[in-house]
Each structure stands twice: as structure tokens, then as C-alpha cells.
Amino acid sequence: MKALLCTRLGGPDDLEVHDVPDPVAGPGEAVVRVEAAALNFFDTLIIAGKYQAKPALPFSPAAEFAGVVESVGPGASAVAPGDRVAGWLGFGAARERVAIAADKLVRLPPTLDANRAAGLIVTYGTSYYALKDRGALKPGETLVVLGAAGGVGVAAIELGKILGARVIACASSADKLDFARQHGADEVVNYAAENLRDALKRLGGERGVDVVYDPVGGPHAEAALRSLAWEGRFLVVGFAAGEIPKLPLNLVLLKSCDVRGIYWGAWVAREPEQHRANTAELLAWCAAEKLSAHVHATYRLEDAAVALKALSDRSVMGKVVLTP
Numbered sequence: 386m387k388a389l390l391c392t393r394l395g396g397p398d399d400l401e402v403h404d405v406p407d408p409v410a411g412p413g414e415a416v417v418r419v420e421a422a423a424l425n426f427f428d429t430l431i432i433a434g435k436y437q438a439k440p441a442l443p444f445s446p447a448a449e450f451a452g453v454v455e456s457v458g459p460g461a462s463a464v465a466p467g468d469r470v471a472g473w474l475g476f477g478a479a480r481e482r483v484a485i486a487a488d489k490l491v492r493l494p495p496t497l498d499a500n501r502a503a504g505l506i507v508t509y510g511t512s513y514y515a516l517k518d519r520g521a522l523k524p525g526e527t528l529v530v531l532g533a534a535g536g537v538g539v540a541a542i543e544l545g546k547i548l549g550a551r552v553i554a555c556a557s558s559a560d561k562l563d564f565a566r567q568h569g570a571d572e573v574v575n576y577a578a579e580n581l582r583d584a585l586k587r588l589g590g591e592r593g594v595d596v597v598y599d600p601v602g603g604p605h606a607e608a609a610l611r612s613l614a615w616e617g618r619f620l621v622v623g624f625a626a627g628e629i630p631k632l633p634l635n636l637v638l639l640k641s642c643d644v645r646g647i648y649w650g651a652w653v654a655r656e657p658e659q660h661r662a663n664t665a666e667l668l669a670w671c672a673a674e675k676l677s678a679h680v681h682a683t684y685r686l687e688d689a690a691v692a693l694k695a696l697s698d699r700s701v702m703g704k705v706v707l708t709p
Contacts, residue, residue, distance in 0.1 A: 386406075386407050386480060387403070387404060387405075387480065387481050387686055388404075388405045388479065388686075389401075389402055389445050389446065389447075389480065390405075390443040390444070391432045391445070392442060392443045394432065394433055394434040394442075395432065395433060396433065396693075397429070397689065397693035397694050397697070398690050399432070400432065400446070400689055400690060400693075402687055403443075407482055408482055409458075409484065410457055410484055411484065412458050412459045412460050413458060413459075413461050413486055413487060413488070414458045414461055414484050414485060414487060415454050415456070415461055415463075415486075415487040416454070416455045416457075416484050417453065417455065417472065417482065417485065417490070418452045418453050418455050418481065419451075419452040419478060419480060419482060419483055419709050420499035420500075420503075420708065420709075421451050421499040421504075421683075421706050421708055422449070422450040422706065422709065423447065423450070423507070423706050423707075424446065424479075424689075424693060424704075424705050424707065425449075425508070425536065425696070426535070426625050426696050427448075427623075428446040428447060428448070428476075428693060428696070429693050429697050431446060431476060432693075438476065438650075440476050444476055444477060445476065445478065445479040445480050446478075446479050447474075447476065447478035447479035447707060448473055448475050448477075448507055449471070449473050449478060449503055449504070449506040449507050450472060450474070450478035451493065451499040451500075451502040451503040452499060453467065453469055454466050455482070457487060458487075462487070464492065469499070470492055470493060471490070471491055471502045471503060471505070471506055471668065472485050472489050473489065473506050473510070473653065479686060479689065480709060481709045488661075489657070491668060493672075494671075494672035496672050497671055497672040500680050501680060502678070503706055504678055504706055505676070506664060507537075507649070508704065509540040509544065509671075509676060509678065510653075510660070510663060511540070511647065512537050512544050513540075513544055513666075514649050514652060515598060515620050515647040516528070516541065516544055516545060516548060516598070516620075517548065518652075519618075519645050519646075519647055520596045520618050521618070522545065522548050522596050523548075523549070523595075524548065524549025524550070525549060525551075526550050526551070526595035526596060527552075527553065527589060527595050527596070528541070528545040528553070528595065528596045528597075528598060529555060529589075529594050529596070529597045529598065529609055529612065530542055530552060530554050530565075530570075530598045531555045531597070531598065531599045531601045531605055531606075532556065532600050532601040533554035533555055533556045533565040533570065533573075534554075534556045534560075534561035534562075534565055535699070535701065535702070536703060536704050537622060538554070538598075539565070539677070539679060539702070539703055540676075542554055542565055542568050542570050543569055543675075543677060545569075546569040547675060547676075552571050552572075553585070553589075553594065554566070554570035554573045554574070555576050555581065557699075558575065559575060562574075564702045576605055581605050581609065582611055582612065585611075585612035586612060592615075593612055593613050593615070593617060593640075594612050594614060595613075595614055595617050596617065596619075596620065597609045597613060597618070597619045598620050599620060599621060600622035600623040601624070602623065602624035602625065602626050602627075602628055602630050603624070603626025603630060604626075604628070604630070606632065607632060607633065610632055610642075613636075613640050614640070614642075615642070616640075616641050616643075617642040617643075618642065619642065619644045620645055621644060622647045625699070632644065679702070679703035679704065680704050680705075681702055681704055683706045683707070684706070684708070685707070685708065686707055686709055
């Protein structure tokens with residue numbers, strides 16, 4: 386079978402497509418024929434050795450996938466051959482077949498296509514865990530989403546609306562903000578053209594905003610923190626800007642607010658049943674067209690470098706998917 390491999394740490398152009406042996410389902414495992422494997426910004430980091438997960442070489446990028454179960458090993462009862470499923474590996478999905486513990490797979494609703502399903506697990510899973518389980522977002526509260534046109538940003542907008550929030554989307558261009566509005570944002574802020582602190586003060590009113598969802602980091606984090614209301618929650622999701630901000634803790638004291646970390650991958654490992662329940666709920670919402678799981682573009686394995694460069698230069702709106 387074909388596999389996209391990182392044989393040496395570097396950039397997208399260092400990846401290679403190789404023929405590798407087909408996997409065999411071990412005890413409790415299933416082999417899935419991969420129809421779609423979605424890429425995320427962290428894939429650009431993991432192939433460079435700059436991510437917290439550092440797999441041994443060679444490895445395949447892509448953490449999430451959807452496809453069809455081809456075989457199961459002894460003791461695997463969660464799925465059966467022929468089932469359409471989605472799953473999360475952490476890395477390793479950019480290949481034609483994968484072996485995975487069967488109880489880590491979730492069956493797809495009949496009407497949901499593989500491309501959207503593959504691109505849903507990490508971004509919507511992260512955002513749902515962040516807003517529901519860590520952020521305790523309540524109906525009627527105001528949610529600020531930074532990096533609002535990216536994969537997790539769009540997910541946060543749509544889930545924020547499902548959870549009953551007023552959503553302020555923040556991004557760096559008019560096109561991205563138009564995209565955010567199409568996915569449900571109530572208000573928008575172009576932080577490349579307007580001072581973010583002033584804009585959020587205007588839109589948040591005297592009270593301020595209740596929750597900030599920040600997958601970007603960089604210079605806008607402190608301005609967003611300053612916009613929080615009394616007992617607000619600042620959710621640290623990632624650092625797509627490349628800079629890890631240093632937040633002044635006196636603001637946390639004065640607002641009696643919380644800064645809460647969102648390490649979704651570690652939570653999945655610690656709470657697998659809750660992760661499966663969240664994923665099943667997200668897939669059902671997507672099949673019911675309550676979530677878009679918007680796919681920006683699909684690429685062949687051989688064109689993965691183009692897809693990863695699009696993620697790196699932040700031109701992607703939604704998800705990019707590889708179709709082995």
C-alpha cells in the first residue's frame with residue numbers, strides 16, 4: 386500500500402510517498418481502508434520535530450481519518466468488516482490502510498461522507514471539549530473566537546451557536562470574516578485593520594465578554610484577555626502565530642477570571658469514553674447539517690506538500706483532506 390512518510394525532520398517538501406506492507410489487525414484491533422485523512426496545523430510542526438509529540442522516524446502525518454473497516458483481530462467487537470467509521474491516531478493516518486484499536490473507532494451516520502467526517506474529529510472535538518467541558522459556555526454568554534476562519538475557529542463558531550452563545554469572530558482579513566459570518570458569527574473584528582482591545586471593548590460593552598477561545602497566541606492574546614468579564618474564561622488552545630504569549634497575571638487577579646488550558650489529545654487518552662460520546666454527538670450534528678465540517682480542499686497523497694504549505698501560510702478556511 387502507499388503511505389506518505391516523514392523519513393527526516395523538515396518541511397512539507399521533505400515528505401515522500403512510499404510502498405509499505407499492509408497492516409494486519411492484532412488482538413482488539415481493526416484494519417481500516419482510509420478514504421480520507423485530514424490535516425491540521427500541528428502536522429506542519431510534527432514533521433519538523435517542533436510538536437510535543439515526537440514519533441520515531443519514519444512516520445506518516447495526519448491524526449484523523451474516515452474509511453471502511455476491512456478486517457478485525459481477535460477480541461475486537463466494537464466494529465465489524467464493512468462498517469463506515471472515523472478515528473483518531475495522533476499521527477499516522479496519511480496512508481491507504483491503518484490498524485487501530487477497534488474501541489477507538491466511531492461509526493458514521495449513513496448520510497455523512499468520509500471527507501467531512503475525517504475533518505471533524507480534531508477541530509470540532511477540540512472546540513467541543515474546550516467550550517463545553519473546559520469553558521462551561523452557557524446560553525446567552527458572549528464568546529470571542531480568535532483565528533476564526535481556521536479549522537478550530539470555524540468549529541468554535543458553529544458549536545458556540547449550538548450552545549446558545551453570542552459569537553464574536555476575529556480574523557485578519559475581510560474574506561475570512563465573511564467566511565466566519567457564513568458559519569454563524571454574530572459580530573466580526575478584523576484585527577489587522579482595527580485595534581482588537583478597542584473593538585472587543587465596544588462589542589463586549591460595560592460587562593465584557595465571557596469566554597475567549599484562542600488557538601492563535603501571539604500579540605492578540607493579551608488584548609483578548611483584557612476584554613474578559615468578571616469571572617470570564619480564557620481558553621488556551623494553541624499558538625498558530627508561532628509566539629507563545631506571556632500574560633500579565635494581575636489581570637487574572639483583577640477580573641477574578643480563569644486561564645484554562647485545552648490539551649485535547651491528552652484528555653482523549655485519559656477519558657476515552659467521554660471522547661467517543663462527544664465524537665458521536667458531533668458526527669450526528671454534522672449529518673443533520675447543524676455543523677458544516679467545511680472542507681477547504683482535497684489533495685492526493687502525492688500533493689500533501691501543497692496542502693501543508695496552505696496550512697502554514699494560513700490561507701486555509703476550514704479543513705484540508707488527503708484522499709488516499
